[in-house]
Amino acid sequence: MSQLDSPSAPTQRNNSKQAQKARETRQRILQAAVQVFSEEGFAGARIDRISRAANSNDRMIYYYFGNKEQLFIAVLESVYQGFLDAEQQLQLNLDDPWQALEQIITFTFDYYLEHREFVAILGDENLHQAKHSRQSEHIQQISSGIQSQLARVVAAGQQQGLLRADIDISMLYLTISSLTYFYCSNQYTLSVFMNQDLNSDSFRQQWRANAIEVVRDTVKA
């Protein structure tokens, strides 16, 4: 799906068995890196833990990615792209704007829930003020497709007289993101401050419903 086949040094476009194995090794390292960086953050992650998790060795990381920082950037590119790819899969039913809106919220929420590594890596990246994202040309050109999908849904809803006329797409996008992301990213400390297990099925269901409701309340005509 992804167009991100990495411009890193090696990995010729030849299709010999050897080249195939090389691509697999690179991929194993990348996936291991996603895992480990998401568990430990950039500073806490250890090269050798990654290489072991990839069933490879330290040296190969340098061979394929140059150094730890560039590996992290590759990880960022990979998880960002994963999100964008998923977005594009989303098939909205514009005939029913209410349902389409719910689809977007649900998709977002579920994606965060199922991709903790994405949430964790975003968190680390924000801690460092996106310093790694800024180093990737590829990432500079990224932009979420959801805003435009949202715009289409809103337009359809407005046309049908269901939604308010003065909806700001950016605000709506941020509202949805806030309501879905925060629950995932801050579960652990929220449990401290709220004295409640946010991770139970029932609580999650309740929160999902609430998020949808809140968004509805704020866009309805």
Added chain:
Amino acid sequence: MSQLDSPSAPTQRNNSKQAQKARETRQRILQAAVQVFSEEGFAGARIDRISRAANSNDRMIYYYFGNKEQLFIAVLESVYQGFLDAEQQLQLNLDDPWQALEQIITFTFDYYLEHREFVAILGDENLHQAKHSRQSEHIQQISSGIQSQLARVVAAGQQQGLLRADIDISMLYLTISSLTYFYCSNQYTLSVFMNQDLNSDSFRQQWRANAIEVVRDTVKA
């Protein structure tokens, strides 16, 4: 204000000049640690950067806090407590529930904006699944006072017939927290995904107004 005078080994409650200086040293270290941990995270923070920032030396950190992990726990206790203390300062006008609600949202938003270190440290703590919070007895007993304040405001609003009858306080608390926290915590990567500078005054004002509006829409009768 704070009840957290941290019972770490040294520093008795005696009031000699020496003891006073000691308390100051400990405090300088703690503040430097808040700063550095919030900039670099637990793993990325360096003991010697903290001690230099505190105008002290590495050894004193171990003298007062035992080790890096316990220092981080002390930092957590300190920033958590700082938040709770601020909460308690909040004087709500229950006669005007709309205004009180806005006060709560504004307070929360501003606190996060002005205490980036709190947001950053919460982020790191969530990355590690609150493993440090779980080590502090003190933190185990913490719980935000805002929920109960919120409950009172809602009750008042309901009595005056201004607010819906079926408001769930937990949901409302989470809604407000989401809308205020996420903007602060994820500014940097949001800029990537939204292609927009979230940090401008005008955007911030706009977002603040939106957050208030969203909450209003969802609680009004």
Added chain:
Amino acid sequence: MSQLDSPSAPTQRNNSKQAQKARETRQRILQAAVQVFSEEGFAGARIDRISRAANSNDRMIYYYFGNKEQLFIAVLESVYQGFLDAEQQLQLNLDDPWQALEQIITFTFDYYLEHREFVAILGDENLHQAKHSRQSEHIQQISSGIQSQLARVVAAGQQQGLLRADIDISMLYLTISSLTYFYCSNQYTLSVFMNQDLNSDSFRQQWRANAIEVVRDTVKA
């Protein structure tokens, strides 16, 4: 008993209550030091473990003994002197040379058994080629009284025609010391090489009897 009231800096010869307390503190530190040095050796012993074991604080060690090395020397003097004092308590029955000889062997063996700290500290001192002993004037003048007691016993035994005429006292002293000391000092590694628990009551009894027998065999006329 001991004449070793230490020439270390403080500890005036005044008899006020304060001076008494001071002497006690010093003594507590010394005893704690004997304990800790014997468990960990000079290099492995920690000043603060000693001061805590003495219910005192690091600073007092420097106050009373100057530094770690001088404390160790004081410890050496103390345990050496303890051994010499015990020797002098030994009342031999010269009328029965066989019994006297057994007394000496038994005393030596039992002393080592009951004073592991003496054995351990001697071991550490030998590791360092007695470098600390050589720093103590007092120790330079020490010399075991047992050799002369042994000489008297041997003379008596020879006069009664019980013992060989050509006994070398130094050799006999070394023989006895070897047979009694080695068992105590090397118990742990011997268990490795002999595949046997040397520490059982029965084994110890057997070895004690053997040692006596070996000595008898080598001195009898």
Added chain:
Amino acid sequence: MSQLDSPSAPTQRNNSKQAQKARETRQRILQAAVQVFSEEGFAGARIDRISRAANSNDRMIYYYFGNKEQLFIAVLESVYQGFLDAEQQLQLNLDDPWQALEQIITFTFDYYLEHREFVAILGDENLHQAKHSRQSEHIQQISSGIQSQLARVVAAGQQQGLLRADIDISMLYLTISSLTYFYCSNQYTLSVFMNQDLNSDSFRQQWRANAIEVVRDTVKA
């Protein structure tokens, strides 16, 4: 000779030039460690002194041995094995039991004299109650071969009517070990207590003769 080619993580059984160099590096570190640990004990030995003595660097010690403790265990295994290997070289002349017995005593005595590092390391190990030996599976299975050699000599001597019938091999082994080891291990403090230089050639000769004589006296028929 040795069976102890130590299976520590790296250094596969490949025979490339590189692997050969690696084995040499590991060996250099091990030998340096024997030296330094025997001079300073476990606690007193410094990693960087070992690495410098090995013409290597600290990092390699961790690469090959994991940590200081495991290095010490490797040292223990090495010196224990060295002793066992030497034992096995011993060719006894069972036709002449007296001579064979003297051979054993002489071998033991000379081994200790010429392998001070063995004596020193045993001493340190006993100080810590063989805590490192207990961590080595290999060492757990060790057992000196001398006892069985001794048993054969004694049997031969008894058959020829030269030796007592009721000799306990364990006791005899311990007797010989005591008489030979103690002189080596305690030379320095003995000089203090005996006021005599035990290290002179003449004294050593005298003591060697005495040890042989003592053993003879105690086994002869």
Added chain:
DNA sequence: AATGAATGAGGTTTCATTCAT
């Protein structure tokens, strides 16, 4: 393409010791 060996900088922590009341 892959990997074992090597390295140096730097990280956390410990230690003996001194300062200042």
Added chain:
DNA sequence: TATGAATGAAACCTCATTCAT
């Protein structure tokens, strides 16, 4: 006399990285 505060050197160990097949 006693003790809490402070310190710098150095200890063990880890880390990212490069070298050499």
